[in-house]
Amino acid sequence: MATVQYATFEVADQLFGLEVNRVQEVLSFSEYTPVPLAPDYVGGLFNLRGQVIAALDLQVRLGLPPRDLTAGEAMNVIVRLEDESVSLLVDRIGDVVELDDAAAEPPPDTLAGPIRDLITATFPVENRLMLALDARAAVRTEQTA
Amino acid sequence: MDEIDDVVQEFLVESYENLDQLDRDLVALEKNPTARDKLASIFRTIHTIKGTSGFLAFNRLEHLTHAGESLLARLRDGTQTLDRHSTDVLLQMIDKVRALLSHIEQDGTEGDLETQTVIDAVNACIAGASAATDAPQPAAPAAAPAAPVAEEAVAEDADADADADSETEAAESDEVVETAPAAPAAQAEESSSRRSVADTSIRVDVDLLDKLMRLVGELVLTRNQMVRAAETANEQNFAGTAQRLNIITSELQEGVMKTRMQPIKNLWSKLPRVVRDLSMACGREVRLEMEGADTELDRSLLEAVKDPLTHLVRNAVDHGIEAPEARVAAGKPREGTLTLRAYHEHGQVIVEVADDGGGIHPDKVGATAVKRGVVTQVQLDAMDDDEILGLVFRPGFSTANKVSNVSGRGVGMDVVRTNLEAIGGAVDLRSVPGQGTTWRLTIPLTLAIVQALMVDSGAQRYAVPQMAVHELVYVDGQGSSRVEYVSGAPVYRLRGKLLPLVRLSHALGGEAGGSDQEIYVAVLKGDGHQFGLVVDRVLNTEEVVVKPLAARFKDVGCYAGATILGDGRVSLILDVQALARRSQLGSLERTGSHASALADEQIKLDSNGDRLLINKVADRRVAIPLSMVTRLEEFPVASIERVGSREVVQYRGEILPVLRLAQLLGAWSETETETVPAIVYTDNGRSVALAVDEILDIVEDTQPHSQLHDDGLNGSTVIQDQVTELLDVRQAILAADPTFFIRDNHAERSAYLLEA
Numbered sequence: 047m048a049t050v051q052y053a054t055f056e057v058a059d060q061l062f063g064l065e066v067n068r069v070q071e072v073l074s075f076s077e078y079t080p081v082p083l084a085p086d087y088v089g090g091l092f093n094l095r096g097q098v099i100a101a102l103d104l105q106v107r108l109g110l111p112p113r114d115l116t117a118g119e120a121m122n123v124i125v126r127l128e129d130e131s132v133s134l135l136v137d138r139i140g141d142v143v144e145l146d147d148a149a150a151e152p153p154p155d156t157l158a159g160p161i162r163d164l165i166t167a168t169f170p171v172e173n174r175l176m177l178a179l180d181a182r183a184a185v186r187t188e189q190t191a
Numbered sequence: 192m193d194e195i196d197d198v199v200q201e202f203l204v205e206s207y208e209n210l211d212q213l214d215r216d217l218v219a220l221e222k223n224p225t226a227r228d229k230l231a232s233i234f235r236t237i238h239t240i241k242g243t244s245g246f247l248a249f250n251r252l253e254h255l256t257h258a259g260e261s262l263l264a265r266l267r268d269g270t271q272t273l274d275r276h277s278t279d280v281l282l283q284m285i286d287k288v289r290a291l292l293s294h295i296e297q298d299g300t301e302g303d304l305e306t307q308t309v310i311d312a313v314n315a316c317i318a319g320a321s322a323a324t325d326a327p328q329p330a331a332p333a334a335a336p337a338a339p340v341a342e343e344a345v346a347e348d349a350d351a352d353a354d355a356d357s358e359t360e361a362a363e364s365d366e367v368v369e370t371a372p373a374a375p376a377a378q379a380e381e382s383s384s385r386r387s388v389a390d391t392s393i394r395v396d397v398d399l400l401d402k403l404m405r406l407v408g409e410l411v412l413t414r415n416q417m418v419r420a421a422e423t424a425n426e427q428n429f430a431g432t433a434q435r436l437n438i439i440t441s442e443l444q445e446g447v448m449k450t451r452m453q454p455i456k457n458l459w460s461k462l463p464r465v466v467r468d469l470s471m472a473c474g475r476e477v478r479l480e481m482e483g484a485d486t487e488l489d490r491s492l493l494e495a496v497k498d499p500l501t502h503l504v505r506n507a508v509d510h511g512i513e514a515p516e517a518r519v520a521a522g523k524p525r526e527g528t529l530t531l532r533a534y535h536e537h538g539q540v541i542v543e544v545a546d547d548g549g550g551i552h553p554d555k556v557g558a559t560a561v562k563r564g565v566v567t568q569v570q571l572d573a574m575d576d577d578e579i580l581g582l583v584f585r586p587g588f589s590t591a592n593k594v595s596n597v598s599g600r601g602v603g604m605d606v607v608r609t610n611l612e613a614i615g616g617a618v619d620l621r622s623v624p625g626q627g628t629t630w631r632l633t634i635p636l637t638l639a640i641v642q643a644l645m646v647d648s649g650a651q652r653y654a655v656p657q658m659a660v661h662e663l664v665y666v667d668g669q670g671s672s673r674v675e676y677v678s679g680a681p682v683y684r685l686r687g688k689l690l691p692l693v694r695l696s697h698a699l700g701g702e703a704g705g706s707d708q709e710i711y712v713a714v715l716k717g718d719g720h721q722f723g724l725v726v727d728r729v730l731n732t733e734e735v736v737v738k739p740l741a742a743r744f745k746d747v748g749c750y751a752g753a754t755i756l757g758d759g760r761v762s763l764i765l766d767v768q769a770l771a772r773r774s775q776l777g778s779l780e781r782t783g784s785h786a787s788a789l790a791d792e793q794i795k796l797d798s799n800g801d802r803l804l805i806n807k808v809a810d811r812r813v814a815i816p817l818s819m820v821t822r823l824e825e826f827p828v829a830s831i832e833r834v835g836s837r838e839v840v841q842y843r844g845e846i847l848p849v850l851r852l853a854q855l856l857g858a859w860s861e862t863e864t865e866t867v868p869a870i871v872y873t874d875n876g877r878s879v880a881l882a883v884d885e886i887l888d889i890v891e892d893t894q895p896h897s898q899l900h901d902d903g904l905n906g907s908t909v910i911q912d913q914v915t916e917l918l919d920v921r922q923a924i925l926a927a928d929p930t931f932f933i934r935d936n937h938a939e940r941s942a943y944l945l946e947a
Contacts, residue, residue: 079761080651083747091761096409098738098753098761130741154819182267 048147052169054140054176057104061140061176063169068181070126072139074119075101089115089135090121099124101133102185109162125181132185143176145169153177159176196299197457198811202502203241203296210285210292217281224273233281234263238286252291255306258313259284265317280316283309318545336825356590371854397490400450407440407447408640408736414440414759415733448636453493455533455542456484466529469508476495476515476526477508486533488540492634495614496542499607503544504529506604511546511628518744521625523547539658540636545629553623562825563587568804569817573688580620582607612717615641615658615751633658643735643754643764644713647728649697651763654735655724655752659767661714663729668708683712683723690714693774694725694767695816699749717767723776733757737764804870805915809858812915813883814908819920821873823886826865837927838879847871850927851882852918855903872924879927881920 052063053072078090078101087106091098101122106112113120113135122133150167157165157177163187164183213236216229223229241256248692259281265271287309294302342720356678414436421433463479470477488496512518519525532543553576560566560582571579582588586605611618615635622628635641635658644663665670666683674681674692679694692712694705705725712723735754744750751766803814824842831840831849838849849869869880903926905917924931 077760079753079763081744081747081750081763082701083749084744088743091763093755093759093761096412096755098740098755100741100743132741 049144050147051142051191052176052178053123053142054171055121055136056138057136058106058108058110058138059137060108061171061174062104062136063143063171063176063178064123064134064181065178066126068125068127069143070124070131072121076119076145078115078120080115086112089113089120092126092133094131094133098131098174099131103135103136104137104184107164107184111144125185127182128184134184134186143171145171145176150178197460199247199295199299202247203292206240206243206288206292209239210289212236213285214282217278217285220273221275221278223600227267230263230267230273234260234267237263249291249295251258251300251306252288252295255284255287255291255310259288262313262317271317276319277316280309280312281486283295284313297668349898374391395450397451400447403447404451407444410440411444411640411734412736412755412757413681415546419538419757444596444640448489451489451491452487453490454485454487455493456481457532458497458500459484462501464503465501466508468798469505470512473509474514475508475512477512478526478528480528480530481532482530483533486535486540486542488634489636490589492614492636495610496616496632496634499610499618499632500542500544502607503632504531505628507544507546507628509549513549513550517549517864521549538620540634542632542634543629544632545627547627550624550626550628551580551583551620552624556580556582560585560588561823564822564824567889568823568886572889580622581619584618615656617658617716637865640734641764642732644732645730645756645762646695646711646713646724646726647730648699648726649701651728652756652760653726654762654764654777655713655715656751656764657732659715659717661716664709664712664714664723666708666712668710674707674710677730681725682705683725685714690721691774692723692725693770696727698724698770698774715767715771717771720771722771735762735764781843802916803910803917805887805888805910806852806868806870807885807887808852808856808883811856812887812910812913813852813856814910814915815870815881815918815920817889818871819871821878822871824869826869826880826882827866828864831867842871842880845878847878847880848927849880849882850923852923853882855883855923855926856916872920874931877928877931879924879931881918881923882925 050178051066053066053069054061054063056062075092078092080090081088081184083101087103089101089103089112091100093099101120102116103113114137121136121139123136123139124131124133131162149169151169153162153165153168157168161177164179165177166180167178213233218234220226220229220233237256237259241253241260244250244252244256253579262271262277262281262284266273266277271277287304287306290350291301291304291306294300294304367797418433418437421430424430452704459481466477466479469475491514506758507529512529513521513523515525518527528547530543530545532541532545534541545882557571557574557579560579561568561571564586565588566574574582583604584607588605608618611632611634617633618630618632620628620630642657644657644660646655664683664685668674674683675689676682677689681694682689683692684690690712694701696702696705711726711729713726713729715722715724737752740750740752741751748769749766750763751769752764754762754764756762804820806813806815826842826849831838833839834846838851839846840849841847849867851867864884867882868884868886869882870886871880903919903922905919907914907916909915921932
């Protein structure tokens with residue numbers, strides 16, 4: 047029985063998880079360069095050791111109003127993809143949890159809206175429901191949430 | 192070494208590399224004579240050298256390697272086994288190949304190096320082996336010990352078997368022995384100043400170079416931060432160290448950039464042939480001169496300017512340089528000169544394509560531009576000669592009088608311009624009628640680092656590529672230095688000319704409006720238009736490292752990339768071309784409402800209804816309000832076809848009714864021309880063309896109109912001291928297409944056309 051490690055984090059009080067091997071690092075950052083005319087889920091750009099990283103606002107992807115990035119530090123989960131690294135802006139970082147594939151449940155039918163396309167499965171974690179994010183779908187460019 | 196062609200150079204490097212491998216293989220093979228893979232590899236090496244030398248016309252080398260190849264083929268196929276003798280012969284053959292190669296390296300020729308002896312020896316070895324099937328080779332074992340490089344021994348050996356002219360052969364081979372070591376000696380002498388090709392060049396993976404380039408980019412950034420920190424720290428030691436770091440970084444950057452550089456002659460080398468073939472085809476006599484062929488460019492840029500450069504050269508031969516007879520008639524030498532010139536200037540590479548041909552006449556360019564609908568006559572009148580020449584870079588323009596298979600397909604200079612702007616370069620031209628034309632390409636040294644003007648808009652800082660910035664203007668809003676509005680669009684009067692303004696904050700989706708006082712205007716050129724970019728603050732110019740943006744930002748279309756500032760923040764690099772396009776400067780000009788108003792300060796700025804287009808119809812002057820003119824066209828007479836009693840012309844995939852004003856007005860034009868100028872009026876998706884004899888002028892309608900109506904006329908007025916009739920355009924249009932103003936569906940109109 048295979049187990050997968052997930053890095054968990056919260057966005058708008060909802061627990062999400064990303065496969066650990068997708069996560070490059072987690073850091074908090076305060077200065078973002080806005081990109082006018084870009085899709086609204088783009089929070090801004092920042093400099094990660096000489097690399098320009100786009101921070102994507104998961105709140106917008108979930109159909110919520112955009113995060114105020116001028117308010118102070120925001121937490122970034124840097125996701126490593128084949129050709130680039132992208133950051134997801136989150137509220138809070140949680141633990142890394144090891145979950146059994148067998149515990150996976152399909153996303154509940156009640157889960158609707160833009161978030162539905164970003165979720166691969168759900169797991170019960172400590173009396174909560176963790177939504178496993180599809181890393182690639184979460185940073186996909188074509189569809190704005 | 193400069194004279195040696197690059198192909199030869201490459202051949203030498205490759206051959207030396209292969210021969211070193213071959214030496215090792217042969218020695219290994221002697222121990223294990225049946226190793227097929229080694230034999231096959233040796234065979235391939237010799238075969239390659241043979242092929243290339245044949246291609247490069249090094250005949251001695253070709254013959255020599257051919258002989259060697261024959262022997263190797265036998266060995267490979269197992270017809271003959273490798274023994275000590277055949278190894279010796281092969282090694283001699285290889286030494287000879289080396290001698291030839293080094294001779295080629297020295298002066299580009301094979302010299303008069305003797306090769307026949309070795310060839311004979313090789314052939315003898317083949318023949319000997321065949322003979323040896325019944326008797327062992329008699330001479331070979333004797334010769335072999337003395338053989339390593341001793342050519343006489345081989346010569347004797349060859350003489351023993353082959354039926355050769357022993358006296359002369361031996362004498363010659365004596366010389367060879369002397370000259371063969373002499374060549375390396377001479378080389379050794381020279382090598383104090385110059386090493387051999389194989390020693391001085393290595394092959395490096397381009398990826399590695401790219402990585403180095405990226406790292407140096409980072410270093411430049413860190414250097415910038417460091418230097419800034421040193422300025423504020425105010426500490427002697429630190430400042431000194433920062434200064435040194437500054438210098439070293441600059442040198443390192445230069446050095447790494449050089450590794451990616453290639454001389455422009457790599458690109459030019461193909462042009463003599465192009466020019467030759469083309470001048471034959473066009474009946475021109477052209478001498479091609481090249482200056483600064485060693486000027487180096489980043490390889491990726493070299494690739495990017497290849498097509499534009501070729502296009503310009505073709506264009507110069509086809510259209511620039513006149514036919515020999517015309518040149519003689521103009522008092523010029525029969526043979527035209529096309530000069531390619533490359534040099535560095537202000538950290539950029541300039542490439543010029545200059546011809547001493549007929550030059551480009553602004554009048555002709557202007558006329559063509561109007562005819563093709565690139566600009567209106569009104570706009571043209573407001574332009575100076577330089578601006579008019581610049582029209583050749585507009586889309587849809589081609590100065591070729593006739594379409595040839597060489598150029599003049601209506602694509603061309605605008606593509607050249609687009610290609611160059613895409614790499615952050617520029618193109619312009621100077622032309623003196625009768626004396627020639629010079630096209631000037633400005634190309635950045637590299638794509639990775641650009642000079643950028645840093646500007647502030649709101650709270651954000653943006654980088655504008657310096658290449659696009661022509662000048663900076665501060666508008667204080669007092670007196671003449673102020674923002675004006677034409678049809679609601681802001682303009683600034685720059686040295687008497689109206690410059691359309693684009694507010695950066697607005698262009699990037701911010702609110703319209705903003706202060707008109709104490710603003711900075713960066714005068715930019717992009718997409719063929721000059722415009723002023725209004726920013727809140729202009730800071731400085733600095734070198735920035737271009738970081739490519741992910742695809743999701745490319746679609747936005749405003750940014751050429753991002754960069755990291757000295758303080759570590761990310762800043763966006765603006766794409767000036769895209770900004771110009773986004774701001775629709777082009778379409779503003781084309782609709783005419785804007786630019787015609789821009790043209791003349793005297794006229795009422797927000798209306799063109801009271802301007803008149805004056806036309807010649809037979810011997811009469813007929814004026815048409817400019818508001819009723821959508822485009823000016825010129826149709827070949829042959830393209831006008833008849834449908835019933837009406838005339839039509841196929842135009843942009845539609846059938847366009849044509850009305851000859853002369854007929855409407857009961858006049859008779861007798862002039863026989865090949866083309867007919869026509870005024871096209873489009874409304875609600877429909878067009879009609881009003882054909883006239885000549886389009887004369889555009890004037891301001893200031894005089895009172897007489898109400899003397901006649902059929903088809905709306906009265907008359909005096910313009911430029913001549914009575915000019917005012918056309919009743921509505922009636923004229925109805926005469927051309929009775930259903931024009933009926934807003935019906937399309938089907939009915941087609942039905943009408945079919946019936947008529």
